[in-house]
Amino acid sequence: MPQITVHGPALSTYVRTTRMILEETNTPYELKPVDILSGEQNAPEYLAKHPFGKVPTLEVDGQYLYETCAIAEYLDAAVNNGGFTPDDLMTQARMRQIMAIVDSYLYGPAISTITIQRLIVPSQGGETDTAAVEAAIPKVQTALKAIEAIATCSPYLLGDTVTLADLYLLPVVFYLSNTPDWEAVISETPQLKTWWDTASQLPSFRQVLK
Structure with a gap:
């Protein structure tokens, strides 16, 4: 099982989308908050993960993936065997x-x-x-x-x-x-x-x- 971390604030819509996939599939993960009200998403440490300073960023075994559409389809394939994607x-x-x-x-x-x-x-x-x-x-x-x-x-x-x-x-x-x-x-x-x-x-x- 890969080590999965979701970087972003719990209140973000896109963080919630990402977490729902993990929750639906009972996949263990860590939520690492990013304080967007204080501008933490623009700090060099976070920009190294996501050069555009948006949330979330998905970390999988030390690799970073951003853009929720890409994250969602990756997770659906990786932890759900494509179960959230229609066959038709x-x-x-x-x-x-x-x-x-x-x-x-x-x-x-x-x-x-x-x-x-x-x-x-x-x-x-x-x-x-x-x-x-x-x-x-x-x-x-x-x-x-x-x-x-x-x-x-x-x-x-x-x-x-x-x-x-x-x-x-x-x-x-x-x-x-x-x-x-x-x-x-x-x-x-x-x-x-x-x-x-x-x-x-x-x-x-x-x-x-x-």
Whole structure:
């Protein structure tokens, strides 16, 4: 069994995605926190692992791997025999399409804007930029509509078993569900709301929220 360390803050959506794969497969690992609020991700020691200063970085027997899409597919193959990747080629493509939508179109407005402005800024004594939030809501709605259009939500995104797409999307939607904008962003995608009600009960997901 390889020695696996996840470098990153426990509250990160992408750290949670990585940890869910490990939790789902009962794979031993160590979580080594990175304090992104104090800028630890930009320290030379961390940049030696991840030159772009993002989280997480996966360490496997002293080798470092970054970018969550690469980490997720590596772990699925290494510790789960590809169990989170559909056999059907089109369904595989849909899975990667959803992951790409999260990376390219959902994460920015959902996390970098709405979550930061609604949850982080007030917790640090600041005032929410409501104009920025209002501008981000339609972008989140567009991304969620795109995901719903290619998902089956029966009950998971791509069928009756969990895929990497579910593990990718869950942590992002979790933060949205804790903002006052939740009903607005989810109102036009009822199938995704039903998916969330089911998928959010996965034991691995509840575990990484602790």
